[in-house]
Amino acid sequence: MNLYLPIAEMSVSVAMYLALGAAVGFISGIFGVGGGILLTPLLTFLGVPTAVAVATGNAHVVASSVSGAVAQYRRNNIDVKMGLIMLTGGLVGTFIGVDAVRLLRKAGLFEVTISLSYVTFLGVVGTLMMVESLNTWHQSQKSGTPRSARKSGQHSWVDKLPLKMRFHRSKLYISVLPPIIIGMFIGFMSAIMGIGGGFVMIPAMIYLLRVPTGVVVGTSLFQIVFVAAFATILHAVQNKTVDVVLAAILMAGGVIGAQFGTIAGERLKNEQMRILLAALVLIIAGRMGYDLVTAPADLFSLSTAVRGG
Numbered sequence: 001m002n003l004y005l006p007i008a009e010m011s012v013s014v015a016m017y018l019a020l021g022a023a024v025g026f027i028s029g030i031f032g033v034g035g036g037i038l039l040t041p042l043l044t045f046l047g048v049p050t051a052v053a054v055a056t057g058n059a060h061v062v063a064s065s066v067s068g069a070v071a072q073y074r075r076n077n078i079d080v081k082m083g084l085i086m087l088t089g090g091l092v093g094t095f096i097g098v099d100a101v102r103l104l105r106k107a108g109l110f111e112v113t114i115s116l117s118y119v120t121f122l123g124v125v126g127t128l129m130m131v132e133s134l135n136t137w138h139q140s141q142k143s144g145t146p147r148s149a150r151k152s153g154q155h156s157w158v159d160k161l162p163l164k165m166r167f168h169r170s171k172l173y174i175s176v177l178p179p180i181i182i183g184m185f186i187g188f189m190s191a192i193m194g195i196g197g198g199f200v201m202i203p204a205m206i207y208l209l210r211v212p213t214g215v216v217v218g219t220s221l222f223q224i225v226f227v228a229a230f231a232t233i234l235h236a237v238q239n240k241t242v243d244v245v246l247a248a249i250l251m252a253g254g255v256i257g258a259q260f261g262t263i264a265g266e267r268l269k270n271e272q273m274r275i276l277l278a279a280l281v282l283i284i285a286g287r288m289g290y291d292l293v294t295a296p297a298d299l300f301s302l303s304t305a306v307r308g309g
Contacts, residue, residue, distance in 0.1 A: 021253025054194030055235035063251035073220030078167035089183030097191025126281030191220035
Protein backbone atom coordinates (compact mmCIF):
# COMPACT_ATOMS: atom_id res chain seq x y z
CA MET A 1 0.00 0.00 0.00
CA ASN A 2 1.25 3.45 -0.91
CA LEU A 3 0.57 6.75 0.85
CA TYR A 4 1.10 10.32 -0.30
CA LEU A 5 3.29 12.48 1.93
CA PRO A 6 1.86 16.02 1.94
CA ILE A 7 4.98 17.86 3.10
CA ALA A 8 7.55 15.76 1.23
CA GLU A 9 5.22 15.79 -1.81
CA MET A 10 5.86 12.18 -2.82
CA SER A 11 4.21 8.76 -2.67
CA VAL A 12 5.88 6.02 -0.60
CA SER A 13 5.44 2.33 0.24
CA VAL A 14 4.07 1.94 3.78
CA ALA A 15 5.68 -1.49 4.24
CA MET A 16 9.12 -0.27 3.20
CA TYR A 17 9.08 2.72 5.51
CA LEU A 18 7.71 0.66 8.40
CA ALA A 19 10.65 -1.69 7.96
CA LEU A 20 13.02 1.27 7.79
CA GLY A 21 11.62 2.66 11.05
CA ALA A 22 11.93 -0.73 12.75
CA ALA A 23 15.54 -1.16 11.62
CA VAL A 24 16.53 2.28 12.86
CA GLY A 25 14.67 1.71 16.14
CA PHE A 26 16.60 -1.54 16.57
CA ILE A 27 19.90 0.34 16.17
CA SER A 28 18.68 2.93 18.67
CA GLY A 29 17.87 0.28 21.27
CA ILE A 30 21.31 -1.32 20.94
CA PHE A 31 23.50 1.77 20.97
CA GLY A 32 21.33 4.48 22.55
CA VAL A 33 22.00 6.83 19.62
CA GLY A 34 18.43 7.89 18.90
CA GLY A 35 18.55 6.56 15.34
CA GLY A 36 18.65 9.87 13.48
CA ILE A 37 22.30 9.31 12.57
CA LEU A 38 21.11 6.51 10.30
CA LEU A 39 17.58 7.62 9.43
CA THR A 40 18.27 11.08 8.00
CA PRO A 41 20.81 9.90 5.37
CA LEU A 42 18.57 6.93 4.44
CA LEU A 43 15.56 9.18 3.91
CA THR A 44 17.57 11.48 1.65
CA PHE A 45 18.87 8.45 -0.28
CA LEU A 46 15.22 7.45 -0.85
CA GLY A 47 14.37 10.85 -2.31
CA VAL A 48 12.87 12.66 0.70
CA PRO A 49 13.83 16.38 0.63
CA THR A 50 16.71 17.09 3.01
CA ALA A 51 14.83 19.63 5.13
CA VAL A 52 11.89 17.23 5.55
CA ALA A 53 14.24 14.32 6.32
CA VAL A 54 15.96 16.32 9.07
CA ALA A 55 12.76 17.56 10.73
CA THR A 56 10.81 14.31 10.40
CA GLY A 57 13.85 12.33 11.52
CA ASN A 58 13.69 14.18 14.81
CA ALA A 59 10.08 13.05 15.25
CA HIS A 60 11.13 9.43 14.77
CA VAL A 61 13.99 9.90 17.21
CA VAL A 62 11.45 10.89 19.88
CA ALA A 63 9.45 7.67 19.49
CA SER A 64 12.39 5.29 19.34
CA SER A 65 14.18 7.04 22.20
CA VAL A 66 11.13 7.01 24.48
CA SER A 67 10.76 3.27 24.01
CA GLY A 68 14.45 2.65 24.66
CA ALA A 69 14.60 5.09 27.58
CA VAL A 70 11.70 3.39 29.35
CA ALA A 71 13.42 0.03 29.00
CA GLN A 72 16.67 1.48 30.37
CA TYR A 73 14.86 3.21 33.26
CA ARG A 74 13.37 -0.11 34.35
CA ARG A 75 16.92 -1.45 34.57
CA ASN A 76 18.06 1.58 36.62
CA ASN A 77 20.51 2.60 33.89
CA ILE A 78 19.66 6.32 33.82
CA ASP A 79 21.35 9.09 35.77
CA VAL A 80 18.35 11.43 35.83
CA LYS A 81 20.28 14.28 37.47
CA MET A 82 23.01 14.16 34.83
CA GLY A 83 20.39 13.97 32.09
CA LEU A 84 18.54 17.05 33.36
CA ILE A 85 21.75 19.09 33.56
CA MET A 86 22.63 18.18 29.97
CA LEU A 87 19.07 18.93 28.91
CA THR A 88 19.32 22.57 30.03
CA GLY A 89 22.11 23.12 27.52
CA GLY A 90 20.41 20.91 24.94
CA LEU A 91 17.28 23.05 24.73
CA VAL A 92 19.31 26.22 24.16
CA GLY A 93 21.40 24.55 21.47
CA THR A 94 18.27 23.21 19.75
CA PHE A 95 16.69 26.66 19.57
CA ILE A 96 19.84 28.08 17.97
CA GLY A 97 20.10 25.15 15.55
CA VAL A 98 16.52 25.42 14.26
CA ASP A 99 17.03 29.11 13.53
CA ALA A 100 20.27 28.25 11.73
CA VAL A 101 18.34 25.81 9.51
CA ARG A 102 15.96 28.61 8.55
CA LEU A 103 18.83 30.90 7.60
CA LEU A 104 20.67 28.20 5.63
CA ARG A 105 17.54 27.29 3.66
CA LYS A 106 16.96 30.94 2.88
CA ALA A 107 20.53 31.20 1.55
CA GLY A 108 20.21 27.96 -0.45
CA LEU A 109 23.07 26.29 1.44
CA PHE A 110 21.21 23.80 3.59
CA GLU A 111 21.70 20.60 1.55
CA VAL A 112 25.44 20.99 1.02
CA THR A 113 25.92 22.02 4.66
CA ILE A 114 24.20 18.85 5.87
CA SER A 115 26.28 16.61 3.58
CA LEU A 116 29.58 18.23 4.58
CA SER A 117 28.60 18.08 8.26
CA TYR A 118 27.87 14.36 8.10
CA VAL A 119 31.05 13.48 6.20
CA THR A 120 33.39 15.56 8.35
CA PHE A 121 31.85 14.98 11.73
CA LEU A 122 31.04 11.31 11.39
CA GLY A 123 34.39 10.58 9.77
CA VAL A 124 36.34 12.07 12.65
CA VAL A 125 34.17 10.61 15.41
CA GLY A 126 33.99 7.19 13.79
CA THR A 127 37.74 6.96 13.27
CA LEU A 128 38.55 7.96 16.84
CA MET A 129 35.99 5.54 18.24
CA MET A 130 37.20 2.67 16.08
CA VAL A 131 40.88 3.16 16.98
CA GLU A 132 40.17 3.40 20.71
CA SER A 133 37.71 0.49 20.70
CA LEU A 134 40.05 -1.82 18.80
CA ASN A 135 42.91 -0.97 21.17
CA THR A 136 40.73 -1.69 24.19
CA TRP A 137 39.51 -4.97 22.70
CA HIS A 138 43.08 -6.02 21.83
CA GLN A 139 44.28 -5.27 25.37
CA SER A 140 41.41 -7.24 26.90
CA GLN A 141 42.22 -10.21 24.67
CA LYS A 142 45.87 -10.15 25.75
CA SER A 143 45.07 -9.87 29.45
CA GLY A 144 42.24 -12.39 29.28
CA THR A 145 39.86 -10.11 31.20
CA PRO A 146 37.67 -7.26 29.97
CA ARG A 147 39.40 -3.93 30.39
CA SER A 148 37.59 -0.67 30.56
CA ALA A 149 38.70 2.14 28.27
CA ARG A 150 38.29 4.52 31.16
CA LYS A 151 37.93 4.46 34.92
CA SER A 152 34.99 6.18 36.53
CA GLY A 153 35.91 9.28 38.49
CA GLN A 154 39.31 9.92 36.88
CA HIS A 155 39.62 13.31 35.18
CA SER A 156 42.20 15.87 34.20
CA TRP A 157 41.12 19.39 33.29
CA VAL A 158 37.49 18.62 34.21
CA ASP A 159 38.48 18.43 37.88
CA LYS A 160 39.67 22.04 37.83
CA LEU A 161 36.38 23.56 36.69
CA PRO A 162 34.05 25.36 39.16
CA LEU A 163 30.36 24.74 39.99
CA LYS A 164 30.84 21.11 40.97
CA MET A 165 27.91 18.83 41.67
CA ARG A 166 27.63 15.27 42.89
CA PHE A 167 25.98 12.69 40.60
CA HIS A 168 25.25 9.69 42.79
CA ARG A 169 24.09 7.29 40.08
CA SER A 170 27.25 7.89 38.04
CA LYS A 171 29.43 8.09 41.17
CA LEU A 172 30.92 11.40 40.02
CA TYR A 173 31.69 14.77 41.56
CA ILE A 174 32.32 17.14 38.64
CA SER A 175 31.51 20.62 37.35
CA VAL A 176 28.14 21.09 35.68
CA LEU A 177 29.78 23.16 32.91
CA PRO A 178 31.01 20.25 30.69
CA PRO A 179 27.59 18.46 30.74
CA ILE A 180 25.83 21.73 29.88
CA ILE A 181 28.23 22.48 27.01
CA ILE A 182 27.97 18.94 25.68
CA GLY A 183 24.17 19.13 25.89
CA MET A 184 24.14 22.46 24.05
CA PHE A 185 26.29 21.06 21.24
CA ILE A 186 24.09 17.96 20.99
CA GLY A 187 20.96 20.11 20.77
CA PHE A 188 22.47 22.21 17.99
CA MET A 189 23.53 19.14 16.00
CA SER A 190 20.11 17.54 16.54
CA ALA A 191 18.36 20.52 14.99
CA ILE A 192 20.81 20.87 12.10
CA MET A 193 21.31 17.21 11.16
CA GLY A 194 18.08 15.56 12.39
CA ILE A 195 19.93 13.27 14.79
CA GLY A 196 19.46 12.39 18.43
CA GLY A 197 23.13 13.06 19.06
CA GLY A 198 23.86 9.88 20.96
CA PHE A 199 26.79 9.04 18.69
CA VAL A 200 28.50 12.17 20.05
CA MET A 201 27.06 12.17 23.54
CA ILE A 202 28.03 8.59 24.35
CA PRO A 203 31.76 9.01 23.58
CA ALA A 204 31.75 12.41 25.32
CA MET A 205 30.18 10.97 28.47
CA ILE A 206 32.57 8.02 28.50
CA TYR A 207 35.85 9.75 27.66
CA LEU A 208 35.33 13.31 28.92
CA LEU A 209 32.93 13.04 31.84
CA ARG A 210 34.05 9.49 32.77
CA VAL A 211 30.48 8.28 33.26
CA PRO A 212 30.30 4.49 33.82
CA THR A 213 29.48 2.66 30.60
CA GLY A 214 26.44 0.95 32.09
CA VAL A 215 24.75 4.31 32.74
CA VAL A 216 25.75 6.04 29.51
CA VAL A 217 23.20 4.56 27.09
CA GLY A 218 20.18 5.12 29.33
CA THR A 219 21.18 8.69 30.23
CA SER A 220 21.83 9.46 26.57
CA LEU A 221 18.37 8.25 25.57
CA PHE A 222 16.76 10.21 28.42
CA GLN A 223 18.26 13.49 27.20
CA ILE A 224 17.62 12.72 23.54
CA VAL A 225 13.87 12.31 24.11
CA PHE A 226 13.35 15.90 25.19
CA VAL A 227 15.85 17.51 22.82
CA ALA A 228 14.40 15.73 19.78
CA ALA A 229 10.84 16.58 20.83
CA PHE A 230 11.74 20.26 21.20
CA ALA A 231 13.50 20.25 17.81
CA THR A 232 10.46 18.62 16.17
CA ILE A 233 8.10 21.26 17.55
CA LEU A 234 10.34 24.14 16.47
CA HIS A 235 10.82 22.72 12.97
CA ALA A 236 7.07 22.28 12.59
CA VAL A 237 6.27 25.80 13.78
CA GLN A 238 9.13 27.78 12.22
CA ASN A 239 10.17 25.82 9.12
CA LYS A 240 6.98 23.81 8.30
CA THR A 241 9.10 20.75 7.40
CA VAL A 242 7.69 17.98 9.64
CA ASP A 243 5.73 15.45 7.56
CA VAL A 244 3.26 13.96 10.06
CA VAL A 245 2.28 11.04 7.81
CA LEU A 246 5.90 9.98 7.27
CA ALA A 247 6.67 10.47 10.97
CA ALA A 248 3.72 8.24 11.99
CA ILE A 249 4.89 5.40 9.72
CA LEU A 250 8.47 5.61 10.96
CA MET A 251 7.39 5.87 14.61
CA ALA A 252 5.24 2.75 14.39
CA GLY A 253 8.20 0.71 13.22
CA GLY A 254 10.68 2.47 15.48
CA VAL A 255 8.89 1.71 18.76
CA ILE A 256 8.84 -2.01 18.00
CA GLY A 257 12.42 -2.13 16.77
CA ALA A 258 13.78 -0.30 19.82
CA GLN A 259 12.46 -2.96 22.19
CA PHE A 260 14.22 -5.75 20.33
CA GLY A 261 17.37 -3.61 20.10
CA THR A 262 17.49 -3.12 23.86
CA ILE A 263 17.32 -6.87 24.40
CA ALA A 264 20.05 -7.49 21.82
CA GLY A 265 22.26 -4.81 23.37
CA GLU A 266 22.30 -6.62 26.71
CA ARG A 267 23.98 -9.61 25.06
CA LEU A 268 26.89 -7.61 23.66
CA LYS A 269 30.04 -6.70 25.55
CA ASN A 270 30.95 -3.02 25.92
CA GLU A 271 33.93 -3.35 23.58
CA GLN A 272 31.82 -5.06 20.94
CA MET A 273 29.15 -2.36 21.14
CA ARG A 274 31.70 0.43 20.64
CA ILE A 275 33.32 -1.32 17.66
CA LEU A 276 29.96 -1.90 15.95
CA LEU A 277 28.88 1.70 16.56
CA ALA A 278 32.17 3.03 15.14
CA ALA A 279 31.79 0.84 12.05
CA LEU A 280 28.23 2.10 11.53
CA VAL A 281 29.34 5.72 11.78
CA LEU A 282 32.18 5.20 9.27
CA ILE A 283 29.91 3.44 6.77
CA ILE A 284 27.46 6.36 6.79
CA ALA A 285 30.27 8.92 6.46
CA GLY A 286 31.73 6.99 3.53
CA ARG A 287 28.40 6.87 1.69
CA MET A 288 27.78 10.59 2.22
CA GLY A 289 31.31 11.38 1.03
CA TYR A 290 30.83 9.23 -2.08
CA ASP A 291 27.67 11.14 -2.99
CA LEU A 292 29.51 14.45 -2.60
CA VAL A 293 32.30 13.62 -5.07
CA THR A 294 30.30 11.54 -7.56
CA ALA A 295 28.67 13.28 -10.50
CA PRO A 296 24.85 13.14 -10.27
CA ALA A 297 22.93 10.99 -12.75
CA ASP A 298 21.05 14.01 -14.10
CA LEU A 299 23.30 16.98 -14.74
CA PHE A 300 21.69 20.40 -14.91
CA SER A 301 22.17 22.38 -18.10
CA LEU A 302 21.89 26.12 -18.62
CA SER A 303 21.81 25.85 -22.40
CA THR A 304 18.01 26.05 -22.67
CA ALA A 305 17.82 28.99 -20.32
CA VAL A 306 20.58 30.79 -22.19
CA ARG A 307 18.91 30.29 -25.57
CA GLY A 308 15.57 31.28 -24.09
CA GLY A 309 17.08 34.52 -22.74
